[in-house]
Amino acid sequence: MSLSFGILGFLNYKPMSGYDLVKAFESSLEFFWHAQNSHIYLELKKLEQKGYICGKTVIQSERPNKKIFSITETGKKEFLSWLAKENGEDLTHFKSAFLMKIFFSGNTPPAQSAKLLRQFLNDCEVYLHKMEAIPESIENYGSDKEFYQTIYWQLTADFGQRYIKTCIEWANHCIEILDTFKEA
Amino acid sequence: MSLSFGILGFLNYKPMSGYDLVKAFESSLEFFWHAQNSHIYLELKKLEQKGYICGKTVIQSERPNKKIFSITETGKKEFLSWLAKENGEDLTHFKSAFLMKIFFSGNTPPAQSAKLLRQFLNDCEVYLHKMEAIPESIENYGSDKEFYQTIYWQLTADFGQRYIKTCIEWANHCIEILDTFKEA
DNA sequence: AGGCTCATGTAACCGGTTACATGATTAT
């Protein structure tokens, strides 16, 4: 469902090929919406059938041919009405197998769960490091014309950073508590 | 995949019926793992086929009959090995249609996106309020024997609170920025 | 020769959701 709006969102900026879209997802939405290339190609087909986008084959001599998709008027309408809609019930209950594991960790000794948490902490720190480079790359990307767009990119990047920092603080808190248990 | 481990986790505490499990998910894991009752019953069937759990029908005179499931030795082994495994790649990239919407909100006026964010903020505040009652209810729940279990319940509840607080701070930050745009 | 980027897909599967179906007992 939502992948299709992601595609419409990118095509609303400018026409793109499936390959371009794969790259676009990887380099920007990746953090909160990972998309498989296979899925993107399938979704493009569906969106074309619905008349939300339309594709034109571009013949290239030095590279494989490609199909450039543009958003149609109906597609634009659909996308903008999605943007305006308040769905509620998102973010507030997300799924996490990791938290479920911690929830049930009363069945294991503190050293084992502390180990999982230290691993998690480490993953978070690596991730945070990567994310701290994003805001600058956004700044360098947009022209003046697109400045208003970039605010929103910054805001979502900011969410990512705050979120990971919260994870780090929480993991440290957990490890601290579990360490007192080992001593006792 | 993970629902099955949730079920094994609960059955590892004590034998339960499908109905009991539905309630257990609703009242504790709900925040980070919502489970449909239909899905639980399907999963119970699969787990029984695999030999991880085994069910016995209990005839009741004053209520509909029920089927009580217990975890088997193989089921226990499976569950404990899952608990010990580090999977990585969880939590760090989660999916959020809401964040995707904010990401693309450069196509809408600041007043519209601010409205979405205010709605989100409000949902978070309501949710936080509900969550603040959880730690106490956990304290009152466990006997001394189960005290060690409850630490982990507290830790996951704590994650939920920190997370929602972060969402609230972020949403306020966003609204502030967007408000300066309205004035300009 | 081997690996990378560009470029596009198909097929099988699966975890999970939505909607529907049923029916007994208990409390108001």
Added chain:
DNA sequence: ATAATCATGTAACCGGTTACATGAGCCT
């Protein structure tokens, strides 16, 4: 009467993942 709680499921669907398949051109 009627709503709530107890109790268990089926069927259709769908969004998304995994694995696989192909092939041209470029760089080292």
